[in-house]
Amino acid sequence: MSKDQSYVLKAWEVTVRKTQQAKKRANSVFGTVSVAPHTDIDTTTDDNDDETTTTRSSTEEIYHAERVLPNGDYYTGQWYDSFPHGHGKYLWTDGCMYIGDWYNGKTMGSGKFGWPSGASYEGEFKSGYMDGIGTYTGPSGDAYKGQWVMNLKHGHGVKSFANGDAYEGEWRRGSQEGQGKYQWSDGSYYIGEWKNGTIYGKGSFVWTNGNRYDGFWDEGFPRENGTYKWDDGSFYVGNWSKDPEEMNGTYYPSGNEGNLEWDPKDLFNNLSEYKICSGERVPTLPSQKKLSVWNSSKRIEKPRRMSVDGRVSVGIDRAFEKMNMWGNEIGDGGADMRKELDAELMRLEAEGIQSLKSSPVPMKLPKAGRKQGETISKGHRNYELMLNLQLGIRHSVGRQAPVASLDLKPSAFDPKDKIWRRFPREGTKYTPPHQSTEFKWKDYCPLVFRSLRKLFKVDPADYMLSICGNDALRELSSPGKSGSFFYLTNDDRYMIKTMKKSETKVLLRMLAAYYNHVRAFENSLVIRFFGLHCVKLNGPTQKKVRFVIMGNLFCSKYSVHRRFDLKGSSLGRTTDKPESEIDSNTILKDLDLNFIFRLQKAWYQEFIRQIDKDCEFLEQERIMDYSLLVGIHFREASVAGELIPSGARTPIGESDEETGHRLSRAEVDQLLSDPSRWASIRLGTNMPARAERTMRKSECEFQLVGEPTGEFYEVVMIFGIIDILQDYDISKKLEHAYKSIQYDPNSISAVDPRQYSRRFRDFIFKVFTDDN
Numbered sequence: 001m002s003k004d005q006s007y008v009l010k011a012w013e014v015t016v017r018k019t020q021q022a023k024k025r026a027n028s029v030f031g032t033v034s035v036a037p038h039t040d041i042d043t044t045t046d047d048n049d050d051e052t053t054t055t056r057s058s059t060e061e062i063y064h065a066e067r068v069l070p071n072g073d074y075y076t077g078q079w080y081d082s083f084p085h086g087h088g089k090y091l092w093t094d095g096c097m098y099i100g101d102w103y104n105g106k107t108m109g110s111g112k113f114g115w116p117s118g119a120s121y122e123g124e125f126k127s128g129y130m131d132g133i134g135t136y137t138g139p140s141g142d143a144y145k146g147q148w149v150m151n152l153k154h155g156h157g158v159k160s161f162a163n164g165d166a167y168e169g170e171w172r173r174g175s176q177e178g179q180g181k182y183q184w185s186d187g188s189y190y191i192g193e194w195k196n197g198t199i200y201g202k203g204s205f206v207w208t209n210g211n212r213y214d215g216f217w218d219e220g221f222p223r224e225n226g227t228y229k230w231d232d233g234s235f236y237v238g239n240w241s242k243d244p245e246e247m248n249g250t251y252y253p254s255g256n257e258g259n260l261e262w263d264p265k266d267l268f269n270n271l272s273e274y275k276i277c278s279g280e281r282v283p284t285l286p287s288q289k290k291l292s293v294w295n296s297s298k299r300i301e302k303p304r305r306m307s308v309d310g311r312v313s314v315g316i317d318r319a320f321e322k323m324n325m326w327g328n329e330i331g332d333g334g335a336d337m338r339k340e341l342d343a344e345l346m347r348l349e350a351e352g353i354q355s356l357k358s359s360p361v362p363m364k365l366p367k368a369g370r371k372q373g374e375t376i377s378k379g380h381r382n383y384e385l386m387l388n389l390q391l392g393i394r395h396s397v398g399r400q401a402p403v404a405s406l407d408l409k410p411s412a413f414d415p416k417d418k419i420w421r422r423f424p425r426e427g428t429k430y431t432p433p434h435q436s437t438e439f440k441w442k443d444y445c446p447l448v449f450r451s452l453r454k455l456f457k458v459d460p461a462d463y464m465l466s467i468c469g470n471d472a473l474r475e476l477s478s479p480g481k482s483g484s485f486f487y488l489t490n491d492d493r494y495m496i497k498t499m500k501k502s503e504t505k506v507l508l509r510m511l512a513a514y515y516n517h518v519r520a521f522e523n524s525l526v527i528r529f530f531g532l533h534c535v536k537l538n539g540p541t542q543k544k545v546r547f548v549i550m551g552n553l554f555c556s557k558y559s560v561h562r563r564f565d566l567k568g569s570s571l572g573r574t575t576d577k578p579e580s581e582i583d584s585n586t587i588l589k590d591l592d593l594n595f596i597f598r599l600q601k602a603w604y605q606e607f608i609r610q611i612d613k614d615c616e617f618l619e620q621e622r623i624m625d626y627s628l629l630v631g632i633h634f635r636e637a638s639v640a641g642e643l644i645p646s647g648a649r650t651p652i653g654e655s656d657e658e659t660g661h662r663l664s665r666a667e668v669d670q671l672l673s674d675p676s677r678w679a680s681i682r683l684g685t686n687m688p689a690r691a692e693r694t695m696r697k698s699e700c701e702f703q704l705v706g707e708p709t710g711e712f713y714e715v716v717m718i719f720g721i722i723d724i725l726q727d728y729d730i731s732k733k734l735e736h737a738y739k740s741i742q743y744d745p746n747s748i749s750a751v752d753p754r755q756y757s758r759r760f761r762d763f764i765f766k767v768f769t770d771d772n
Contacts, residue, residue, distance in 0.1 A: 062086055073291075077102070084291075096289060100125065105291060113286045115139075121286070123148070128287040131601075138162070138280040146171065149602045151285050161277040169194065173602055176276075184274055192217070195522075198276065205271070213267065215240065220276070221268055224405060228267060230254070239405070242268065363643040363693065363713075365634060366561050369585030373474025373488050382475060384436045385545060386487075388535045389496070390468040391423060391434055392441035393549075396531070397464050399430075406455060406519065412447045413512040415505075419443040442534035444504075448511060449531045455519055456528055456551075463530070466493050467549070492555045494530065499546040503725040507532060507548065510621045517617045523606065523683040525628075525721045526614050527551065553720045556686060558633040560718065564588050566628045568763030569749045570704060590704055590763075595632075595691040597717060598771035606683055611764060614721055615757040624756040625726040625749055628764055631718040632691065646690060646712045687717045690771055705766045728753050 065079035077088020083105030084090065091097045100111015107113075107125040114120045123134020130136070135145040146157020153159075153171040160166045169180020175197035176182070182199075183189040192203015199217045206212045215226020222240035229235040238249015247264055376386045411417065421441045427433035453463065467473075471490035487496040499507075507514075507529070518524050528551040537543045554560050565587050567573065573590035575582065582588075599607055618626060636644040681687060691713045694706030726732070735750040751759070 080104075090291070092289060096284065098286065098289075107286060115284065119280075119282070125286070128289075130286060136282070140280060142280045144279075149605075150600060151282070151287060152602060154602055159279065161279055163277060165277045172606075182276065188274065197278075221271055224407065228264075236262070236264065238264070240264070240267075365637045365641045365643055366586075367583045368559075369583035371474075372585055373476050375474050376472050376487075380475075382485075385535065385537075386473050387434065387436040388423070388439045388441070388537075389473075389533070389547070391432070391436070392421075392443075392533055392535065393531070394464055394468045395421065395423075395431060395441065396443050396446065396533070397460050406451055408448060408451060408515070410512070412451075413445060413515070415444070415508040417445050417447070419446055438538045440536040440538075442536070444508065444532040444534070445511060448515060449529070452515065452518070452528075453530050456530070458530060463494075466491050467496075488552065492552050495550050495552045496547050497550065499532075499548055499725075501546065502729070504532070504534075504546050504548075506623075506725045506727050510623070513617065513621055517614075521610065521613055523610055524614055525610055525684050525719065526617070526724060527553070527720055527722050553629055553722070554631050554718060556631075556633075556718055558686065558716045558718075560584060560631040561634050562588065562632040564590075564593055564630040564632075566590055566593065566630060566764065566767065567625070567749055568704070568760045571749070593704075593767065594694050594696075594706060595713075596694055596705070596708055596766075597630075597715075597768050598690040598692060598712075599687070599768060600689070601770055603683065603687060603689075604768070604770045607768060608765060610683060611761060615761055618721075618724060619753050619757040622727045622753050623724050624728050624732065624751065624753045626724045626760075627722055628719055628760075629722045633716040633718075634691075635714040635716065643713055646714045684717075684719045689715055689717045691715045704763060 062078050062080045062085060064077065066076040068074055072093040074091040075084060075088060077084060077090075078086025079088075080086070081104075084102035085104055086102060087100065088102055089097070089099045095116030097114045098107055098111055100107065100113075101109025103109065106128050108127065109125060110123070111125050112120060112122040113125075113130075117139040119137060119139045121130055121134055121136045123130065124132025126132065129150045130148045131150055132148060133146070134148050135143065137143045141162035142160070144153060144157055144159040146153060146159075147155025149155070152174040154173060155171060156169070157171050158166070158168045164185030165183065167176060167180060167182045169176060169182075170178030172178065176194040177196060178194060179192070180194050181189060181191040187208040188206065190199055190203055190205045192199070193201025195201060199220045202216055204212055204214045210231030211229065213222060213226060213228045215222055216224045218224075221242060224239060224241075226240050227235055227237045233254035234252060236249055236251045239247060240249075241247045244265065249264065251262075374380075376383055380386075419442065421431060421443075422428065422438075423431045423434065423441055424438050425434060425436070453460070466489045469490070473487045473489060473496070476486040476488070484500070485498045488494075489496075514526070514529070518526065518528070529548055530551070531549040532546075533549075534544055534546045537545070554563070561584050563584075563586065567590060570591060575586060575588050575592055577586060618624075634643055636646070638644055693709045693711040693713070695709055696703045696706040732750045749756075
């Protein structure tokens with residue numbers, strides 16, 4: 001190779017290294033902080049220029065800069081490679097100011113942020129957010145000192161309000177939740193459990209006159225069991241409710257007189273005067289502030305070219321332009337040099353450096369599947385079964401029953417607690433006449449499921465309308481692997497699954513533990529059950545059809561583009577459909593998964609905590625073979641159907657109907673700071689997240705989690721734990737023994753519940769991670 005060619009090749013290698021550095025810088029710029037780019041071409045100044053003074057340190061890396069920016073912002077402090085880096089002060093034109101630590105253009109470390117209103121925050125920052133330990137002081141006197149996560153009070157903290165009230169205790173996502181004490185300005189206080197900013201759970205309210213209430217609360221008022229005590233020793237014990245018809249109790253005087261004139265309703269009137277102060281709203285979050293920065297004074301770059309799909313070129317195209325130019329200049333040696341460059345490319349690929357020749361194939365939006373299920377109309381083989389089911393549900397839910405308390409006696413969970421009812425065609429005193437065949441109807445543990453529907457906030461009228469309304473049910477086209485059939489209500493809210501006798505026994509056995517678990521953990525990801533029933537058809541066979549009514553996980557305002565059923569095992573965990581037949585309704589499996597899901601920090605902490613609790617519950621009940629069912633809605637796609645990575649520009653002509661609403665960083669901040677907008681978002685439901693594309697190594701056939709590519713997509717996620725009625729019985733033990741001889745025991749699904757739980761969690765915590 002000639003001297004010129006050697007020189008060119010070395011220059012090309014430098015270009016490759018710079019390309020990698022440029023990618024890292026691009027991720028820094030576009031990943032977290034919103035930046036308005038500006039090129040400061042004149043980096044040399046004379047003595048009379050008082051706008052820009054630059055003093056470089058001896059390292060030529062981090063140096064001190066003091067500048068008035070083009071938009072009027074002002075910065076003074078340490079600087080590195082186009083960004084504030086180190087300690088510095090930034091003043092925005094609207095009066096906001098930050099003094100503290102920076103890292104690559106992000107507020108990171110200790111610092112103080114001030115607002116023009118006089119409000120201030122002093123404490124820890126991470127990636128532009130108030131995150132860590134810090135103190136916020138509002139303009140009117142409100143003050144909070146404690147833990148923060150992504151601009152939200154989260155953890156232990158103390159807040160004093162301008163009106164004299166004070167709260168000390170636990171916070172979650174910006175509101176009081178957990179154990180805490182709230183004291184009003186008159187000296188009265190409540191100490192106990194909180195939920196979403198309201199008094200909820202078990203606690204005590206103490207008045208300044210010595211009276212107190214000890215018991216359970218719901219949305220700031222006594223609910224169910226509780227005791228009201230006077231300072232003279234008399235007390236009232238009973239069941240409390242805002243509805244006078246549900247309230248009852250017994251008064252115990254301390255002496256001959258006591259408080260015989262007292263009415264329990266007076267307590268509600270008194271408590272209505274004690275309001276929980278909401279406090280002040282942060283006007284503008286630090287993470288919403290934009291920085292006006294420019295390129296490093298050490299080098300001058302031309303504005304970066306935008307590619308057709310809106311992504312920023314980081315030098316790859318320029319590298320090829322230079323290669324073509326060099327080929328023309330060196331004449332006859334160009335072909336030889338290109339061969340050498342090709343060889344060098346292959347060497348770089350072998351070392352794991354991303355190839356400059358090609359990029360991963362762009363991902364496309366999955367083709368939309370048809371509405372699931374076949375409508376069960378007259379003439380369908382299961383038409384009469386559907387009518388029987390609807391008649392039974394209407395009878396069970398609609399009949400008069402005493403108000404269900406959430407505190408149930410052990411007898412309510414007895415498998416023998418069931419109600420049989422005969423439904424002749426002519427009707428009876430208790431059942432209406434109907435056109436279907438005669439059948440018998442059985443309700444399993446009716447009080448328990450009535451209480452579960454109440455716990456899950458299911459309105460009885462809406463429940464009956466969904467299942468028993470004029471619209472017919474839809475039968476899914478093929479039964480599941482277990483042989484069960486599935487039916488969907490027309491509004492997609494509920495799913496009805498036929499049950500084997502063994503599954504029914506498992507559910508009844510674990511029903512008490514299930515009830516206590518979902519009551520203790522409102523955000524449990526375990527599938528929700530609303531009813532367990534049986535239809536016994538008349539005739540020579542006396543056929544019994546058992547079925548359970550569950551919530552449909554994918555009932556959402558967002559269309560689900562991709563569905564994954566994840567277990568953490570590899571044997572047989574791929575879809576059996578060819579690529580041409582896969583659509584948005586196809587259930588993909590572990591080895592089909594090509595994403596890592598990144599949740600915002602507060603949600604991720606809640607997620608891992610709840611997965612641990614749910615898996616512990618299932619392990620204790622000897623349950624295995626369950627799955628995490630995941631649905632993904634992609635927010636951005638081009639007209640041609642290609643998915644657009646986050647940070648890329650949506651091509652002109654994109655319709656809102658195709659992409660759905662997108663959450664910008666500012667909108668996410670606003671959503672997080674406004675609890676009233678969380679109604680449609682909870683753990684596992686309509687959760688905004690980022691999906692990072694992964695690629696599996698070709699030689700790793702059973703690599704469960706691929707290698708991250710750095711390609712991110714804005715998504716909305718829906719997920720929950722399903723198939724929780726398979727215990728580790730003799731058939732599963734035999735399956736484990738048989739398959740362990742042929743395959744790796746760690747790759748098969750049928751394993752001991754303890755091992756299954758541990759493997760499931762290990763896998764899920766690799767697929768879901770914190771979005772730093």
